[in-house]
Each structure stands twice: as C-alpha cells, then as structure tokens.
Amino acid sequence: VLGSAGVFYYITQKERHPGQQLPHDPEKKTIVILGSGWGATSLLKTLDTTDYNVVVISPKNYFLFTPLLPSVAVGTLSPKSILQPTRYLTRHKKRAVTVIEAEAKEVDPINKTVTFEDDSEIKGAVSHTTIPYDYCVYAVGAEVQTFGIPGVQEKACFMKELTDAESMQRRFKDCIETAAFPGQNPSEIDRLLHIVVVGGGPTGVEVSEIHDFLEDDLKSWYPELAGRVRISLVEALPSVLPMFSKQLIDYTESTFKESKIDVLTKTMVKEVKDGSVILQMPDKSITEVPCGMVVWAGGNKGRKITQDLMANFPEVQNNKRGLTVDDHLRMAGADGIFAIGDCTSTSYAPTAQVASQQGAYLARVFAQLAKKGNLEKRLISLSQTISTASGEEKAQIANDIESAKSQISKVKIRPFHYSHQGSLAYIGSDKAIADLPFANGNIASGGVATYLFWRSAYLSTLFSLRNRVLVANDWIITKIFGR
Ligand code: NAD
Structure with missing residues (x-):
C-alpha cells in the first residue's frame, strides 16, 4: 500500500509546477485569506483561483491537524505527520497563490486593507506592510482563554x-x-x-x-x-x-x-x-x-485583532463570543468580509468540522461570484457592441444579451447549511467515543471498535495523501517499536 501511495505521490508531485501557474492579474479581484487553519485550508483546497488573485496571510505557513496534536505531545506521532505546508496545497492551483508568513495586525473594513507584520525572529529591512483586498476571508481562529487566572x-x-x-x-x-x-x-x-x-x-x-x-x-x-x-x-x-x-x-x-x-x-x-x-x-x-x-x-477566546475589527461596528458586532455573520457568512456591517471558524459566533459549536464546511462553502460562493462577474462583463460588452451592429448580427447579439441575463438570474448563492457528521474523541487505552447522528436520533458508541473507526475517520479527514501515509506509518512504528 505504501509503495503504490509513493508512486501516486511522485506522479502528482511531478504533474504540476508553480512555474506553470498563471501570474496575478490586476484585472481580477483579490481575495485575502487570513489564517491557515481548518476554515482557510478547506477553502484553499477547493477554491478555483482562475478568476481571482489569492493572498494567504498567516503566522504559520502550514496547516496543523489539531485533533491529533495530543498524539504529538505524547510521542505517538511526529510533528511533520500532522502538518501540511500551505504552499504544498497551493502549488496545484491554476493561478499562483501568494503565501505570506506574517501576523495580520489590522483589518480596515472601510478602506478594505489588511496590515500585517513579519513576526519571525529574523527580520528583514521590511517587516510591516499594508495591502488592499476586494474580498477578505477572515479565518484567524481563537486563542487560549486563561480567564486571567494567576500563573x-x-x-x-x-x-x-x-x-x-x-x-x-x-x-x-x-x-x-x-x-x-x-x-x-x-x-x-x-x-x-x-x-x-x-x-x-x-x-x-x-x-x-x-x-x-x-x-x-x-x-x-x-x-x-x-x-x-x-x-x-x-x-x-x-x-x-x-x-x-x-x-x-x-x-x-x-x-x-x-x-x-x-x-x-x-x-x-x-x-x-x-x-x-x-x-x-x-x-x-x-x-x-x-x-x-x-x-x-x-477553552478559547477571540483574538485582539478580532475585537479591534468588531469595534468598527459597535451596533451590529456586540457578541462577546466572536464575529456576527449572516447566513452567507458575511460579516455583519462590513462589505466584502466573510468570516469563518472559531473567530465567529454562530449557533454551532466552534469545531474543526464547522470551520471546514464553512471553508468549502465559501469556495462554492467564490465560484458563483466569479461566474456572475464574468456574465456581467459579457453583458456589458454585448450591450456596447449591439449599438454598432446591424441586421442579422444585431439580432444574434440581442439573443446573446437575453441569454446572459437569464444565466445571471439563475446564479443563486444559497445560504450556508451545516451538516453535523457526529463527534468523536479519543479517550486513551485504545478506546474512543463517538456520537453519530442518524435518522432516528443519535447513536452513541464507545470502545475499541469505535477507536478503529476514530482512526479511520481521522485518517480520511487528513487533507493530503502525504499526511495519511505519514500518520499511518507513525501508528505502525509506534506499535512495533514504542514511542
Ligand atoms: P471547551 O471550552 O470545550 O472546554 C474547556 C473546559 O474547561 C470547560 O468545560 C470549562 O468548564 C473548563 N474550565 C475552564 N476554566 C476552568 C478552571 N479554571 N478550572 C476547571 N475547569 C475549567 O474547550 P476545548 O476542549 O479546548 O474545545 C474547544 C472547541 O474545540 C470545542 O468546540 C470542542 O468541541 C472542539 N474540539 C473538539 C474535539 C473533538 O471533537 N474531538 C477535540 C478538541 C476540540
């Protein structure tokens, strides 16, 4: 299995190269994605970058599979196995994605800009800058809540x-x-x-x-x-x-x-x-x-940058748990900002599952927005040419205009709907628990069989084949040689 996975990996690695990607295009809209966690990575995974310039800003240039973090802490897994470099994901995109390892310090929702800072130990001559966005995907997550308890x-x-x-x-x-x-x-x-x-x-x-x-x-x-x-x-x-x-x-x-x-x-x-x-x-x-x-x-709490962003809209952004979004994940009060994951306050628990479904949903939203934008551009250009056209050509253009209008009216962006796949947790001693939703109510299960299910569920949730192979390999090595 590992051998064939290796061959597959080699082929997919060879297939595309960042050098063959389309460059950024000033005519296209720019999406700035803040974060590289569950929401941002799930969005990046399925986002079609043909119609956008995409910039990712995050203090970590990788995605971390957090559910398996305790396994790293106890030495069952090696750190490399549960992290996936963001560039590893973006190298497959049609248009190049800019990945910047930096901490976003401020989002200005009025001027539509993001200011960020290099927070690594080694600083260059430039370590602080501001860039504009057309859309901002705010997926900065949360930080540890200490409640100010001493020590x-x-x-x-x-x-x-x-x-x-x-x-x-x-x-x-x-x-x-x-x-x-x-x-x-x-x-x-x-x-x-x-x-x-x-x-x-x-x-x-x-x-x-x-x-x-x-x-x-x-x-x-x-x-x-x-x-x-x-x-x-x-x-x-x-x-x-x-x-x-x-x-x-x-x-x-x-x-x-x-x-x-x-x-x-x-x-x-x-x-x-x-x-x-x-x-x-x-x-x-x-x-x-x-x-x-x-x-x-x-537990967790919102980051300072999130509180600062909310302070721009005191009337609509007043939930202490995080950003208020509408049912299309648009930040209330702001134009062009979508917010997903643990930095938002929604009716769902702030879990990886919710964030990754929100990310995948946004990828579909951007595809729809691009389709609509392209049709609108076509409509404008047809409307301009019809005035100089004559006879048969004019009739054809009029037809095309009607068809474009009808296609635009069909582009409907549905609201986000969360589909709960259940909750899983490993409880040690080769046992796990699972609360799985079924038609007739939830099924609760615990034990060794659930543990095998937990393992396979986590393996399949890992974002890349590379991580799946590494994690499976670590599990085998730990079983044979210990931690
Ligand atoms: P949490 O908020 O779910 O739990 C924190 C717990 O700490 C609370 O029960 C709280 O009562 C307790 N606590 C806080 N201060 C305390 C104190 N001073 N003394 C004693 N107890 C105190 O936080 P979490 O476990 O980090 O989970 C965060 C989110 O991530 C949740 O939505 C969770 O569902 C999700 N998550 C899910 C999984 C999974 O499904 N396997 C794994 C990890 C996290």
Missing part, C-alpha cells in the same frame, strides 16, 4: 500549537528524569509524577492520551517510576464532555477510572504555581495540590 499563562502547558505539544513533551520527560534522579525523596517523586489536566472539554480529555505513554512505554523504561505516575483531570462543570450524550460521559468517566485518571468535577483551578496548583473543591474549600506539570485546556 496559567506563564506556568501551564497549552495544547493549541505545535510548539505547545513539543514543550509539553519536553516538560513531561524532564519531570520523569528529575524524578529518576538518584536520591530524589519520595514526596518529590510523587509531586513530579503528578500531571494535572485542566478542562474536561474534548481537548482536556484527549490530552489524557498521555496515559497510553505511561502504560505502553514508561513501564519498561522506568519500571521503578511507572506505578507512581498520577493524572488528575479538573473540570469546573458537573461532568466532562458536556457536548456528548450521558451514556458516553459515563463511559469516559469509567474508562478514566480504570486507567487511574482521577476526574475532579465541580472543581476549579484558581492558580497555577511553580510546583503546585490551587483548587477550589466542590465544597468551596481551597486546596493546594503538588504537581510536576499542569496542562491547560480551559
């Missing part, structure tokens, strides 16, 4: 970016090696080997995959420490995974219990200190719990 920003590990997964892995290994240091006292070993995960949403639950590493690998490498590692999952609400059915919540909690992961519900983290975490227990008492590492998965 979280500085002392906890996050699970949002590749660097977070890498620093969590480093921190975890440090804790183990320090615990294994000769003469380390028993209470210090217990502290170092206590991992506190904050947040019982899907991110926090999936981070508990760290338990797999403890079970599969630590036992043989550090037999003297393996039995002493503890994981606590702290959640402020009465249960973990509120978006899943009661049955799956119970299944997750009982699986965690078997795996000796302590689930502390109705418990709030109040502070993260250097070697401990301060908890407010269900009875409102305050406890200091020693730990070696805190992983923060407490």
Whole structure:
C-alpha cells in the first residue's frame, strides 16, 4: 500500500509546477485569506483561483491537524505527520497563490486593507506592510482563554500549537528524569509524577492520551517510576464532555477510572504555581495540590485583532463570543468580509468540522461570484457592441444579451447549511467515543471498535495523501517499536 501511495505521490508531485501557474492579474479581484487553519485550508483546497488573485496571510505557513496534536505531545506521532505546508496545497492551483508568513495586525473594513507584520525572529529591512483586498476571508481562529487566572499563562502547558505539544513533551520527560534522579525523596517523586489536566472539554480529555505513554512505554523504561505516575483531570462543570450524550460521559468517566485518571468535577483551578496548583473543591474549600506539570485546556477566546475589527461596528458586532455573520457568512456591517471558524459566533459549536464546511462553502460562493462577474462583463460588452451592429448580427447579439441575463438570474448563492457528521474523541487505552447522528436520533458508541473507526475517520479527514501515509506509518512504528 505504501509503495503504490509513493508512486501516486511522485506522479502528482511531478504533474504540476508553480512555474506553470498563471501570474496575478490586476484585472481580477483579490481575495485575502487570513489564517491557515481548518476554515482557510478547506477553502484553499477547493477554491478555483482562475478568476481571482489569492493572498494567504498567516503566522504559520502550514496547516496543523489539531485533533491529533495530543498524539504529538505524547510521542505517538511526529510533528511533520500532522502538518501540511500551505504552499504544498497551493502549488496545484491554476493561478499562483501568494503565501505570506506574517501576523495580520489590522483589518480596515472601510478602506478594505489588511496590515500585517513579519513576526519571525529574523527580520528583514521590511517587516510591516499594508495591502488592499476586494474580498477578505477572515479565518484567524481563537486563542487560549486563561480567564486571567494567576500563573496559567506563564506556568501551564497549552495544547493549541505545535510548539505547545513539543514543550509539553519536553516538560513531561524532564519531570520523569528529575524524578529518576538518584536520591530524589519520595514526596518529590510523587509531586513530579503528578500531571494535572485542566478542562474536561474534548481537548482536556484527549490530552489524557498521555496515559497510553505511561502504560505502553514508561513501564519498561522506568519500571521503578511507572506505578507512581498520577493524572488528575479538573473540570469546573458537573461532568466532562458536556457536548456528548450521558451514556458516553459515563463511559469516559469509567474508562478514566480504570486507567487511574482521577476526574475532579465541580472543581476549579484558581492558580497555577511553580510546583503546585490551587483548587477550589466542590465544597468551596481551597486546596493546594503538588504537581510536576499542569496542562491547560480551559477553552478559547477571540483574538485582539478580532475585537479591534468588531469595534468598527459597535451596533451590529456586540457578541462577546466572536464575529456576527449572516447566513452567507458575511460579516455583519462590513462589505466584502466573510468570516469563518472559531473567530465567529454562530449557533454551532466552534469545531474543526464547522470551520471546514464553512471553508468549502465559501469556495462554492467564490465560484458563483466569479461566474456572475464574468456574465456581467459579457453583458456589458454585448450591450456596447449591439449599438454598432446591424441586421442579422444585431439580432444574434440581442439573443446573446437575453441569454446572459437569464444565466445571471439563475446564479443563486444559497445560504450556508451545516451538516453535523457526529463527534468523536479519543479517550486513551485504545478506546474512543463517538456520537453519530442518524435518522432516528443519535447513536452513541464507545470502545475499541469505535477507536478503529476514530482512526479511520481521522485518517480520511487528513487533507493530503502525504499526511495519511505519514500518520499511518507513525501508528505502525509506534506499535512495533514504542514511542
Ligand atoms: P471547551 O471550552 O470545550 O472546554 C474547556 C473546559 O474547561 C470547560 O468545560 C470549562 O468548564 C473548563 N474550565 C475552564 N476554566 C476552568 C478552571 N479554571 N478550572 C476547571 N475547569 C475549567 O474547550 P476545548 O476542549 O479546548 O474545545 C474547544 C472547541 O474545540 C470545542 O468546540 C470542542 O468541541 C472542539 N474540539 C473538539 C474535539 C473533538 O471533537 N474531538 C477535540 C478538541 C476540540
């Protein structure tokens, strides 16, 4: 399978080359896409660039398959396997796409410009500029919400970016090696080997995959420490995974219990200190719990650039959860801005699934807009030529005008409709849970078969064959040789 995938990959690589792409055309409209996450990448994947100049601006020049980030943190997958360079995707486009690694600092919805800055460590003579857009696709996502809780920003590990997964892995290994240091006292070993995960949403639950590493690998490498590692999952609400059915919540909690992961519900983290975490227990008492590492998965909030953009339209953009959009994903109040993904506030949960469907929808919208634009141009040119035409030619042009008008009236842009394909989460110990919508209601399933389904679903959701091969390969290698 890998051999034939390799041949296929080689052929598709050879087939097109950026040098053969059409250049940018000043006559065409410019779409500036901000972001390279789920929404932006899904749009780029299917966007026909023939009729547009496309510019992508993002601080990362790659797409990160976030659902598998915890697997990188625990060493099951290598970082390369879950990232896809944005240029890898755009090299297939008919017209060249400009990819700029920079952080957008301001969107001016009145003058229709985007200002961005090079945020890499090495700066050139120019590191700040402004470009105009006809359409802006605002897909900047969200950032980690710390609620201003002391110590979280500085002392906890996050699970949002590749660097977070890498620093969590480093921190975890440090804790183990320090615990294994000769003469380390028993209470210090217990502290170092206590991992506190904050947040019982899907991110926090999936981070508990760290338990797999403890079970599969630590036992043989550090037999003297393996039995002493503890994981606590702290959640402020009465249960973990509120978006899943009661049955799956119970299944997750009982699986965690078997795996000796302590689930502390109705418990709030109040502070993260250097070697401990301060908890407010269900009875409102305050406890200091020693730990070696805190992983923060407490949810997301809008970015500053999003708040600044909203401030331009205080009357229509007043939802704290994010940008308000209409049913065609147009930002309320602004002309030419579409907003998708976690930076918006819609009736759907801010998931990868919603963002990628929104991206694919926008690709269809742009195709329709281009078709309409081309027909309108044709109509103008026909209307100009008809005045100088005569006889049969005139009748023919009149026919063409009627046909163009009728085709324009048929270009209808339908509103965005989200189709929920279900929710999946890996809960460790080769088990996953799935809440799948069916005609007669949701089907909830959990266990090893669901885990195989989870694996195949994630493999097929990966955006490229290259990533599929790399992830499948890593899974096999981990199974044979360990992490
Ligand atoms: P979330 O907002 O879903 O969960 C965060 C949790 O942290 C909440 O339950 C909150 O009560 C808790 N929390 C916050 N502050 C706390 C504190 N001080 N002490 C204790 N608990 C605290 O965040 P998420 O898990 O990062 O998910 C974000 C979005 O991404 C969601 O829409 C989710 O559905 C989606 N997502 C989905 C998957 C999946 O489907 N497998 C995986 C990851 C993320």
